[in-house]
Amino acid sequence: MNILSGNRPGALPLTLLLIVVVGCLALAPFLFPGTRALDTAAKICIFILLAASYDLTLGYGGIVSFAHTMFFGLGAYGVALMLDHLGRGWLPMIGGAAAGAAAAAALAFVIALFSLRVRAIFFAMITLAVASAMAVLVSQLSGLTGGEDGLNYQIPRELTPAFRIGKLFDVTVNGKILNYYLVFAGCTVLFLLLLRIVSSPFGRVLEAIRENDFRAEAIGYPVLRYRAAATCISAAVAALAGALYAIWLRYVGPGTTLSMEIMIDILLMVVIGGMGTMYGAILGATLFVLAQTYLQDLMGAGAEALSAVPLAARLLDPDRWLLWLGVLFILSVYFFPTGVVGRLRAMAARSARST
Amino acid sequence: MPDPVLETRGLTIRFGGHVAVDHVSCAFMPGELTAIVGPNGAGKTTYFNIISGQLPASEGNVLLRGEDITRLPASERTRRGIGRAFQLTNLFPALSVFENVRLAVQAKAGRGMRFLSMASAHRSLAARAEAVLEEVRLTRLAGQPVSALSHGDQRKLEVALLIALEPSVFMFDEPTAGMSVDEAPVVLDLIARLKAEGGHTILLVEHKLSVIRSLADRIIVLHNGALAADGPPAEVMASAVVQEAYLGQELADV
Numbered sequence: 001m002n003i004l005s006g007n008r009p010g011a012l013p014l015t016l017l018l019i020v021v022v023g024c025l026a027l028a029p030f031l032f033p034g035t036r037a038l039d040t041a042a043k044i045c046i047f048i049l050l051a052a053s054y055d056l057t058l059g060y061g062g063i064v065s066f067a068h069t070m071f072f073g074l075g076a077y078g079v080a081l082m083l084d085h086l087g088r089g090w091l092p093m094i095g096g097a098a099a100g101a102a103a104a105a106a107l108a109f110v111i112a113l114f115s116l117r118v119r120a121i122f123f124a125m126i127t128l129a130v131a132s133a134m135a136v137l138v139s140q141l142s143g144l145t146g147g148e149d150g151l152n153y154q155i156p157r158e159l160t161p162a163f164r165i166g167k168l169f170d171v172t173v174n175g176k177i178l179n180y181y182l183v184f185a186g187c188t189v190l191f192l193l194l195l196r197i198v199s200s201p202f203g204r205v206l207e208a209i210r211e212n213d214f215r216a217e218a219i220g221y222p223v224l225r226y227r228a229a230a231t232c233i234s235a236a237v238a239a240l241a242g243a244l245y246a247i248w249l250r251y252v253g254p255g256t257t258l259s260m261e262i263m264i265d266i267l268l269m270v271v272i273g274g275m276g277t278m279y280g281a282i283l284g285a286t287l288f289v290l291a292q293t294y295l296q297d298l299m300g301a302g303a304e305a306l307s308a309v310p311l312a313a314r315l316l317d318p319d320r321w322l323l324w325l326g327v328l329f330i331l332s333v334y335f336f337p338t339g340v341v342g343r344l345r346a347m348a349a350r351s352a353r354s355t
Numbered sequence: 356m357p358d359p360v361l362e363t364r365g366l367t368i369r370f371g372g373h374v375a376v377d378h379v380s381c382a383f384m385p386g387e388l389t390a391i392v393g394p395n396g397a398g399k400t401t402y403f404n405i406i407s408g409q410l411p412a413s414e415g416n417v418l419l420r421g422e423d424i425t426r427l428p429a430s431e432r433t434r435r436g437i438g439r440a441f442q443l444t445n446l447f448p449a450l451s452v453f454e455n456v457r458l459a460v461q462a463k464a465g466r467g468m469r470f471l472s473m474a475s476a477h478r479s480l481a482a483r484a485e486a487v488l489e490e491v492r493l494t495r496l497a498g499q500p501v502s503a504l505s506h507g508d509q510r511k512l513e514v515a516l517l518i519a520l521e522p523s524v525f526m527f528d529e530p531t532a533g534m535s536v537d538e539a540p541v542v543l544d545l546i547a548r549l550k551a552e553g554g555h556t557i558l559l560v561e562h563k564l565s566v567i568r569s570l571a572d573r574i575i576v577l578h579n580g581a582l583a584a585d586g587p588p589a590e591v592m593a594s595a596v597v598q599e600a601y602l603g604q605e606l607a608d609v
Contacts, residue, residue: 196470196471196473197471199474199475200470200471200472200473200474201461201466201467201469201472201474201477202467202468202469202470203474204454204457204458204461204474205458205461205462205467207447207450208447208450208458211448211449211450212445212446212447212448214409214445215441215445215446216447216458217428217429217430218407218409218429218430218433218439218441218445219430219433219458219459219462219520220430220434220462220463220520221430221462221467222430222431223430226467226468229468233470
């Protein structure tokens, strides 16, 4: 079986980079021991999947939606509510994920039906409005959702640090590591599924619609139906990413799943990585989460080292990390308008021509 | 006499107060090639757009094999056999020439909603796409993105997409517009071959009278959106209405 669905990275440096990232993620518990590193690795996995599902609509379908965190949140809250109300167990956990995904797909279908007919800008506005309404609803229904405080709940014992198995390469293998591998495996399978979908006849039609929706309709593809299907698939996958996040964090709140900030993050991950490439989501999400997590530390170290230089030390003060994150994004979008993947592929194509 | 494949009854479209197509009633027979002529702005392309579903009719009906398709979306009309090539080239610019044709073949086969198979695994579609490219002499450019093609080659690809759809009604809107003298025959030969195959209903908007003479079984003339003349080529070309409609424009350059 062709696991990459015939969809190859297409450039040697890109392939190597992807192998390094995926290899590091696969062996994260053994390569980078420590709670914080493992948390970061899990977050990277989940955001790769989330960004990839967003790329299906944005990069392949040319559909701009701001409701992606809403779908992400539906999956997370599905798991959280089930585990909170029915108690810890595998069945409520899986049931919650399935219910969240189904709800996300259904809601995406309704939004698509009502608003994909209209111009792209109106569709974007409608998704923004629905997502904001959902965020308000979740924070107001505090009896059910815990409001702004969110929900804490118990996950099956086998996935918690209390469940110990033994030692492997000097690392204590416990439920937390099993939990990590659940996240990793879930994200891998769903990512490969997305990769399959973009290489399928359906995925090709999506690209055609992005290129010229008028002609796609004229050669016999009902554009609305294809866009609706893409939105539903993307929403369901985002919800499953949310479910994995809820299982990993054992906590769900509006700030971790529904906020507009996360929406902007996903958008940036896809754009920085490269739209319409799928592999861009891997690089974009990895770079982004790493910068978000470690830039502050790096700057702290930098400020320390430069403490003798008056202005530089103040510029590198860890409190200014958001400023520098912003500068990094502006630079990356400026220098890589087609994303990291687009840039690497273009370089490979150039060197192939010159030889 | 056989039943018409395509028929328009009182077909009308208004843009505000302007009537662009004015109660045009016309029936198109199987195996017949009809040339649609008229000065610029006479409503030829608009008439096409209403038939193939790009514009909604204000009044009147479009019938395909007796069935009313006036309210159907463009994609559904294409699925039922109305194929259209556009006057202004209208392709998928970033995709390869091959992929453009393959998409049309895939649409015809009704395989767009397959999510889990690989597009490249549908070998029969690829083979058909290659055959169509061969027909329009574009095989050597198959791997190029459309945006890299010359105008003439893009026009050929436009026709290739229509052929790939295997429609029962072929609608060509000035298929050779802007093509060089060397390139135009490829497209005209194709249309002639389609006609020779028989059974296809072909509608052709064309300005060059030499082309119309050699290909058309029938000419209809649109003038200010209304049907001004309809009949065999020799008869229509001789009529006073046409002389007036054209005001010596195209008839002069015979």
